[in-house]
Amino acid sequence: MSEAIRKSTAETYENKEVVLDVKDLRVYYETPKGDVLAVDGIHFKLYEGETLGLVGESGCGKSTAAMGILQLITPPGRIVTGEVWLDGSNLLAMS
Structure with missing residues (x-):
């Protein structure tokens, strides 16, 4: 990506609100x-x-990944780590 594109992209989102922030999402599935x-x-x-x-x-x-973001992973799957921030709330910390 050229420097000009990077700069224009940064300027485009500089004053925009972060709607969804996904951090270090890890999902495992248990198998035999x-x-x-x-x-x-x-x-x-x-x-x-x-x-x-x-x-x-x-x-x-x-x-x-999409199911993990929505906290819809079912056994044998499990979300091991991560944060999914939406409107100031960590969705993965909610029960």
């Missing part, structure tokens, strides 16, 4: 052969007016 790491510490900020797309190969963790 041991734990499988499905999502390995993703980080991102989504700003007001911004659109985010998750892209990757089949089975790389896109759906698991």
